[in-house]
Amino acid sequence: MLPRSYESQRCSIAKTLEIVGDRWTMLVVREAFWGTRRFEHFQRNLGIARTVLTDRLGRLVADGLLCKRRYQEHPERFEYRLTEKGIDLWPVLMALLTWGNRHAIEGPPPVVVFHRECGGGVDDRRMCMRCGAALGPYDVRGRFADPADGHPVIREPRAS
């Protein structure tokens, strides 16, 4: 197993990968972007083992990418929302999505991100290909192909 630090590396990429380099971690962040906040919903949407999810959510809170809030008292229940530091990962997610659509997926892309306001596609600099606007995470929606019935599902990032 890899150590969690790279001693000889004072490198922003290496440091970032120490925090979010774990694959499940990045998928938890992806889910948080699409508005998922509750443990059960992360679990259902990711199909991830509960122990692994508990660990990754805990690390993301410890690293300041998610904050944990109680939303119910009896019994006590918590939800997880992206902090500003977490929201700033949006360009990383979009870059991974763009590369994956081009090189890692066969057939049509499972998610197409588009500009909420005008419906234009989003280019690899996160600019709207129709109106030219520079887009932030809350300016877009995602059209998800649903393998079950073929009807797309629209999701949008939820502001924390």
Next chain:
Amino acid sequence: MLPRSYESQRCSIAKTLEIVGDRWTMLVVREAFWGTRRFEHFQRNLGIARTVLTDRLGRLVADGLLCKRRYQEHPERFEYRLTEKGIDLWPVLMALLTWGNRHAIEGPPPVVVFHRECGGGVDDRRMCMRCGAALGPYDVRGRFADPADGHPVIREPRAS
């Protein structure tokens, strides 16, 4: 250990992380961008165990992100160059770098990327902040702080 695939996930991000989600893999790609081609140089620049490096280079070749070329016959020696698929990871690296400089590194950023032609800084959409040009990987240079003597080292991506 995580499985290398996420069955329930037809997702471009998940698929991309299956290929490049390993942290050393991404650092090998980073080095390849900055012109490193030979085993010994990857090894020296990354401070990575030879067995791990052999494994990661092999996977990157198998996944089509690097190509392996013989540059010497006696004894046989190979070098590794990014393919187009590998070069397309540049936006991912830049997004990781930008996030890391902002959130993961204390003090001045260890690498500053700038537009080769006019010297302008690069924003988080990979546009030149001075002249406004949309930048590709071969339009930039990196200024690396050298912890040994304090003098910066300039590196630039080498086209394959």
